[in-house]
Amino acid sequence: MDKKMQVFIKIEDFKDITEIMTLARQRLQQAKNILNRIAELKAQEDAEFDAWTSELAEIERRMQAVDSTLLGRHEENA
Numbered sequence: 001m002d003k004k005m006q007v008f009i010k011i012e013d014f015k016d017i018t019e020i021m022t023l024a025r026q027r028l029q030q031a032k033n034i035l036n037r038i039a040e041l042k043a044q045e046d047a048e049f050d051a052w053t054s055e056l057a058e059i060e061r062r063m064q065a066v067d068s069t070l071l072g073r074h075e076e077n078a
Helices: 011-077
Strands: none
Touching: none
């Protein structure tokens, strides 16, 4: 059963098959390109998210400093 059997197909069918395979390869490449672009966009999005998170942390730190300063002065004057 290990013998390879010969398969005969019509030339027209062969041409159709090769065209279909070429189209499938093109679609596969398009899909890969799309996935690469999505990965790039995700990386940009992650970088933006990290920047926003850092900015919010900095704002929170500054607000706490202001609160400490105001409460510290308020307690000194009381």
